[in-house]
Amino acid sequence: xxxxxxxxxxxxxxxxxxxxxxxxxxxxxxxxxxxxxxxxxxxxxxxxxxxxxxxxxxxxxxxxxxxxxxxxxxxxxxxxxxxxxxxxxxxxxxxxxxxxxxxxxxxxxxxxxxxxxxxxxxxxxxxxxxxxxxxxxxxxxxxxxxxxxxxxxxxxxxxxxxxxxxxxxxxxxxxxxxxxxxxxxxxxxxxxxxxxxxxxxxxxxxxxxxxxxxxxxxxxxxxxxxxxxxxxxxxxxxxxxxxxxxxxxxxxxxxxxxxxxxxxxxxxxxxxxxxxxxxxxxxxxxxxxxxxxxxxxxxxxxxxx
Amino acid sequence: xxxxxxxxxxxxxxxxxxxxxxxxxxxxxxxxxxxxxxxxxxxxxxxxxxxxxxxxxxxxxxxxxxxxxxxxxxxxxxxxxxxxxxxxxxxxxxxxxxxxxxxxxxxxxxxxxxxxxxxxxxxxxxxxxxxxxxxxxxxxxxxxxxxxxxxxxxxxxxxxxxxxxxxxxxxxxxxxxxxxxxxxxxxxxxxxxxxxxxxxxxxxxxxxxxxxxxxxxxxxxxxxxxxxxxxxxxxxxxxxxxxxxxxxxxxxxxxxxxxxxxxxxxxxxxxxxxxxxxxxxxxxxxxxx
Numbered sequence: 272x273x274x275x276x277x278x279x280x281x282x283x284x285x286x287x288x289x290x291x292x293x294x295x296x297x298x299x300x301x302x303x304x305x306x307x308x309x310x311x312x313x314x315x316x317x318x319x320x321x322x323x324x325x326x327x328x329x330x331x332x333x334x335x336x337x338x339x340x341x342x343x344x345x346x347x348x349x350x351x352x353x354x355x356x357x358x359x360x361x362x363x364x365x366x367x368x369x370x371x372x373x374x375x376x377x378x379x380x381x382x383x384x385x386x387x388x389x390x391x392x393x394x395x396x397x398x399x400x401x402x403x404x405x406x407x408x409x410x411x412x413x414x415x416x417x418x419x420x421x422x423x424x425x426x427x428x429x430x431x432x433x434x435x436x437x438x439x440x441x442x443x444x445x446x447x448x449x450x451x452x453x454x455x456x457x458x459x460x461x462x463x464x465x466x467x468x469x470x471x472x473x474x475x476x477x478x479x480x481x482x483x484x485x486x487x488x489x490x491x492x493x494x495x496x497x498x499x500x501x502x503x504x505x506x507x508x509x510x511x512x513x514x515x516x517x518x519x520x521x522x523x524x525x526x527x528x529x530x531x532x533x534x535x536x537x538x539x540x541x542x543x544x545x546x547x548x549x550x551x552x553x554x555x556x557x558x559x560x561x562x563x564x565x566x567x568x569x570x571x572x573x574x575x576x
Numbered sequence: 577x578x579x580x581x582x583x584x585x586x587x588x589x590x591x592x593x594x595x596x597x598x599x600x601x602x603x604x605x606x607x608x609x610x611x612x613x614x615x616x617x618x619x620x621x622x623x624x625x626x627x628x629x630x631x632x633x634x635x636x637x638x639x640x641x642x643x644x645x646x647x648x649x650x651x652x653x654x655x656x657x658x659x660x661x662x663x664x665x666x667x668x669x670x671x672x673x674x675x676x677x678x679x680x681x682x683x684x685x686x687x688x689x690x691x692x693x694x695x696x697x698x699x700x701x702x703x704x705x706x707x708x709x710x711x712x713x714x715x716x717x718x719x720x721x722x723x724x725x726x727x728x729x730x731x732x733x734x735x736x737x738x739x740x741x742x743x744x745x746x747x748x749x750x751x752x753x754x755x756x757x758x759x760x761x762x763x764x765x766x767x768x769x770x771x772x773x774x775x776x777x778x779x780x781x782x783x784x785x786x787x788x789x790x791x792x793x794x795x796x797x798x799x800x801x802x803x804x805x806x807x808x809x810x811x812x813x814x815x816x817x818x819x820x821x822x823x824x825x826x827x828x829x830x831x832x833x834x835x836x837x838x839x840x841x842x843x844x845x846x847x848x849x850x851x852x853x854x855x856x857x858x859x860x861x862x863x864x865x
Contacts, residue, residue: 305669307662311732387597417835477594478586507696
């Protein structure tokens with residue numbers, strides 16, 4: 272409040288001292304900063320418009336039901352079919368599998384970082400997690416391709432190890448850093464009094480963590496899960512290198528193609544309706560991501576209340 | 577813990593849960609250590625001066641990553657030059673100018689949305705907007721502009737967080753001495769927020785170095801050495817380290833080169849992580865806190 276009074280005083284004095292050039296400059300700066308401020312909004316609008324404009328025509332041409340629920344993707348045949356159900360289901364199963372493995376591991380690791388480990392060890396582990404977040408996705412893909420794919424082939428006695436299962440393993444590792452850091456923040460935000468009360472009532476420290484702290488942090492942890500879903504569904508390069516990249520209906524040990532990898536792998540050689548259909552796939556992916564963002568916002572908002 | 581009043585089954589449950597916690601932390605650390613060790617073991621032997629300073633040529637049978645290193649550098653510089661003023665400007669607007677809470681909320685929501693969009697979508701949109709609509713062609717410039725949209729939220733967030741910690745008294749003092757708002761921001765507010773701006777830059781560099789999907793269709797896959805003038809021109813296409821690594825591994829099956837590049841990427845990631853931490857610490861100290 273104090274600053275306001277001072278600035279009004281300053282404005283009252285201003286005409287006496289400053290020339291119109293300085294005034295103009297102040298206004299100019301204000302306008303420039305406002306433009307910068309709204310540019311993020313502009314980007315979101317432009318991205319949405321471009322995706323809708325380039326994605327809708329193919330869906331219209333193919334037919335909405337055929338496009339979403341068709342189970343065959345044969346874009347280059349004599350009688351091309353553009354069913355994206357295989358991609359949608361693969362992305363769904365892949366994300367679900369990655370969450371199933373990655374989230375419990377991530378939450379337990381967050382518990383370790385916030386409640387169990389000493390300061391020094393938790394420092395080391397959290398820089399390890401940070402490093403993990405920074406490793407490029409193609410590097411994960413390469414390691415998956417050279418280590419996980421042959422290992423899956425050997426262990427399960429398959430002809431080819433590049434399948435949904437390998438992709439799930441790679442995705443699970445890739446979502447760990449974001450799951451860990453968000454749940455860590457959530458666990459840290461639980462008031463100390465809750466834990467103290469639980470301990471005073473005779474619960475052991477482990478019981479306190481699992482029966483008091485984690486339930487109290489559940490909206491933050493839910494946010495971590497939703498963020499993990501977003502990461503997993505949007506990942507393209509690493510998944511492309513380990514999933515086999517064939518447009519089958521998803522099977523755990525079958526070669527599959529995700530929404531992201533369909534776009535990434537066919538963009539370079541597609542043409543005509545095929546090309547337009549890829550933009551429609553991107554639009555479907557975009558809609559999923561927007562829905563996830565919306566859920567994330569609702570979860571975070573509810574957590575704040 | 578060894579209290580007699582705690583029953584055996586509770587003790588057992590506690591023990592299992594605690595072991596699970598330790599187990600998962602150990603798994604994550606071992607995973608990371610395994611990945612690092614494996615990549616360095618397979619990659620480092622193939623890194624040599626010739627590898628770093630040469631370019632790939634089928635005729636001479638040489639493999640080199642100088643073009644890709646240069647392309648990565650060009651893209652980083654071009655992206656930062658564009659995104660820094662935009663991001664810092666947006667943060668200044670949010671923190672210093674905007675009075676309407678709703679407006680602030682909308683802009684923050686937009687920034688959050690941008691940071692949630694996967695990079696493959698950025699790749700497509702970048703292709704539609706910059707390559708085709710702005711007819712820049714597949715070029716480093718188009719790639720850099722795509723990354724501008726992608727890194728904008730990072731710069732806005734870190735700068736904004738830092739601006740929030742600038743004491744109100746700095747602003748009051750500056751205004752009280754008769755400075756205009758812009759003069760106050762330039763001389764008192766922004767210099768004190770430098771730690772956030774630098775951190776944002778380093779994080780963005782990390783994101784740019786690791787990015788591949790967004791560059792695949794915007795910056796191209798060529799591996800020719802470009803001069804800076806070519807790099808900013810319309811036809812200057814080229815692949816960064818990550819994209820070329822992908823090409824070596826997936827398209828050509830040359831895993832030795834791929835692992836060598838992966839090792840370099842890993843070392844870069846490590847350097848970027850450490851410098852982000854150091855920068856935050858050093859600049860905060862300089863702030864006198």
